Amino acid sequence: MASRFPEADLTKLKRVSIHDRGGLVRVEDFVDPYDPGEEIDGLFSVIPELLAGADLRAAIEAIAGSAKAGGSVLVMFGAHLVKCGLSRLLVDLMERGIVTAVATNGAGAIHDFEIAMWGVTSEDVAKNLEDGSFGMCRETADHMNAAATRAAERRIGLGEALGESLARESAANRDASILARAHDLGIPATVHVAMGTDIVHEHPSADGAAIGASTLRDFRVLAGVVGGLEGGCVLNVGSAVVLPEVFLKCVAVARNLGAPVRSFTAVGMDMNAPYRAIRNVVERPTAQSGTGIALRGRHELLFPILWAGLVRAFERGS
Secondary structure, eight states: OSSSSSSOOOOGGOOHHHHHOOOOOOOGOOOOOOOOOOOOHHHHTTTTHHHHHHHHHHHHHHHHHHHHHOOOOEEEHHHHHHHTTTTTHHHHHHTTTSSOOOEHHHHHHHHHHHHHHSEEEEOOHHHHHHHHTTBBBBBHHHHHHHHHHHHHHHHHOOOHHHHHHHHHOTTTTTGOOOHHHHHTTTEEEEEOTTTTTGGGGGGGGHHHHHHHHHHHHHHHHHHHHHHTTOOOOEEEESSHHHHHHHHHHHHHHHHHHTTTOSSOOEEEEEESSSSHHHIIIIIGTTTTTTTTEEEEHHHHHHHHHHHHHHHHHHTTTT
């Protein structure tokens, strides 16, 4: 039986090419990792071991210590980590064996996929919203929606399917793609979608059943990752709602299934103090015997410092 209420006919949309749309962020803007060496010691010598300085050191010690002990280090990230040009730093942590799993939301996956495929992302929302062209990029939608359909057919997660798609397409900028490098390295990369929140949902190629099935499978994959978090670390970079909510449910599932997920470190990194990110990642899951650390600052400044400190601490074995 058809709904009593009319639906928008998405087949009549006027779509645009990503080559015409462009974007505010280009892969040429992305920073490259380097060997921080002893110079990072000089920087940290002038960061006081007080207040936020102490918190930063504690986060680095916990993450590097977990990695050296063979523990799990999960990084959850929102779209701004990619839009700030920091993807290669996270990829470097994955390649060094420090980060063992990653998770993102729909927007993070979109920006990562566009950078990998076409080297440009982050359209001018205010400008394109005026004429209704916001989100109407056909290449992004059709490639990513096709990946979701394949994921549902093959019973794999959306993150895995997107990584496979980038490999199959021989994406030009795979070195700058978190999803692509996770696929290459065999690291779990999960994508957690809220229906109707992402530009790819605007298009007729979007199959809600396929997107739902593949992102729900990623929830189960992430719950498995969280089940092995005892003694490890989780770092949430900039996701204010979706990933904190997903993480809290994963903790509940893991504990319900008998996993001892209590003694771990949860680090939240954001420019402000989002309620759910603080409560659902930093505070509630660590309330009994874990450690919660909240870092405040802009990603483009704080994450490179965290990266350099982690590399230095991990590589020198202290």
